[in-house]
Amino acid sequence: LSGDQRVKDETRLRVIAAAKKLSYTPNATAQSLIRRRSNIVGVVVSDITNPFYPVLVESLDRMFAGSGYRLILFNGHGTDERADALRHLSSRLVDGLVFTSALLDYPFADELAALNAPVVFVNRYIDDPRFDRVVADNVGGGAHAARLLVEQFGHERIAVISGPSTASTARDRERGFRGFLEEIGRALDESLYCSGPFTRDTGVTCCQKLLSREERPSAIFCGNDIIALGAWDAAVSSGVSVPGELSILGFDDIPIASWSAIGLTTVRQPVASMAQAAAEMLIERIEGSAASSGRTNVFPTELILRRTVGLPSRLRVGAS
């Protein structure tokens, strides 16, 4: 038997020895069936290939592993990863789900809520009070970004390359950015606004478009780092110096951002802490000590000054 106080030590040892000799291993499936818990949680990620996610997934994995849970990956490629994850939740293959890249979309939220199962949103969320979520202060981060560009460096022609409007992250960062501008009585020049999915390609494409304008922007605020790196790439490879002629500001602080040959100035999300909080919330829900409903956990963001943001040429010594 296993771990029962009532049994003689001698017997226990005999049994353990026998088990080892036969290399007996309890069948996890049968255990799951009877315990009504698989100790597996699903993480749904839209694209693990986006460098933001590996570090998030790694943190989540570490946290969950520490509490005896394993991670199943629901990665988006063509197929609807959310529907898939949902199916596996209702079939009880997974004990809970952590969504890392939710889109704002309602029929889905209702389906999910109907299951009444353990679920948590990290990073992105859907604006529904029924669910737990842990996010960074994206609005605040956007405002920091605007303040940096405007007050500290004196940029005037500022462009933004935003993420998809269906992503809460994109929306909130943009809101914070625009909010700050309005607060000081300025507004974003809509002709310098561009958006697209959170990919390097939208950074490249939008930046090229912006650089081909008659009057170029002197700074670009990007919806996330991968867009920013795309923009940086487009700028550098078309010969415009960063930050000499163009400042670039990202969001997330993915590992590549800190490479010294790149040095992307960006707004950091505390990914590890967020992952930890998310794991704790989800495990609470799974193990029943769950609070009521819809807790929100917001983490502060932090401006990371590196080298891709500088003075606009107008303010530099020796500029015309």
Add this chain to the structure above:
Amino acid sequence: LSGDQRVKDETRLRVIAAAKKLSYTPNATAQSLIRRRSNIVGVVVSDITNPFYPVLVESLDRMFAGSGYRLILFNGHGTDERADALRHLSSRLVDGLVFTSALLDYPFADELAALNAPVVFVNRYIDDPRFDRVVADNVGGGAHAARLLVEQFGHERIAVISGPSTASTARDRERGFRGFLEEIGRALDESLYCSGPFTRDTGVTCCQKLLSREERPSAIFCGNDIIALGAWDAAVSSGVSVPGELSILGFDDIPIASWSAIGLTTVRQPVASMAQAAAEMLIERIEGSAASSGRTNVFPTELILRRTVGLPSRLRVGAS
């Protein structure tokens, strides 16, 4: 009932309707128990944060998803991810395992073989005929690399920054590289040899060390792209121009390598094809139509010429 030919259509429809009304979902755990198959496979990855792995995992996920399997992630962090994976294999939580980052180490191989369970090695392998494996032609790739540097560009002082000697990839690439040099009657200058784990940091550190030498190398062959990018980073940020003063050659062709501001010259592994082959082999083994034992599937590598390899200064116009 579900999918039985013997039942009247009318009855079937009634049942289906009822099931939908009650939103009945079969319990996956119970199904697994009775079918003796969970339709989950584990992938063990040493570090998902290394940009090579997300694309491999993504490909694997796509392939396995297409055959109805889900992926559980065994990522290495501190804990021994292999032992963990092995436990879950013997407890039948997963139907099989794909190892993407095996180290050459034998007690482990025997344990694994003793289970006699479906297992495949991709990318790296342990040299044991009992297991299936799918790998790139790393020896050939190493030789290509050497030929490029020596014959096509005329480099003479060539350094190598290799990966850990316990990784088959590092060992094979290095073997191919050295082999080519010997074939043409040259040898690697051992004072220009450096190695470490497959991380950006070893690239940075080793490159700094190499650049601080009195006589610098004119080219570096790196064990993989992330090392190469570390080396590139170290070079650029300490003011040595690439490829002007130093050529850098990587291995893998990870996505970042092709960013136009970087343009890393490298040896490509056909990751998607390899993932596909691995998934097919593993599924065959799981579903019983398994061949005898120990198949090996080798994929050719391809030299990708970009911008980090050039002529050594000695051979350039205008050089002293």
Add this chain to the structure above:
DNA sequence: CTGTTAGCGCATTCAG
């Protein structure tokens, strides 16, 4: 302190 039994939710028998 032990050995026995029931049943987790299904699929696959086997009788009806």
Add this chain to the structure above:
DNA sequence: CTGAATGCGCTAACAG
């Protein structure tokens, strides 16, 4: 053609 019974491998709640 269909309902009822058996057991997958385990744990928990029983009697012995």
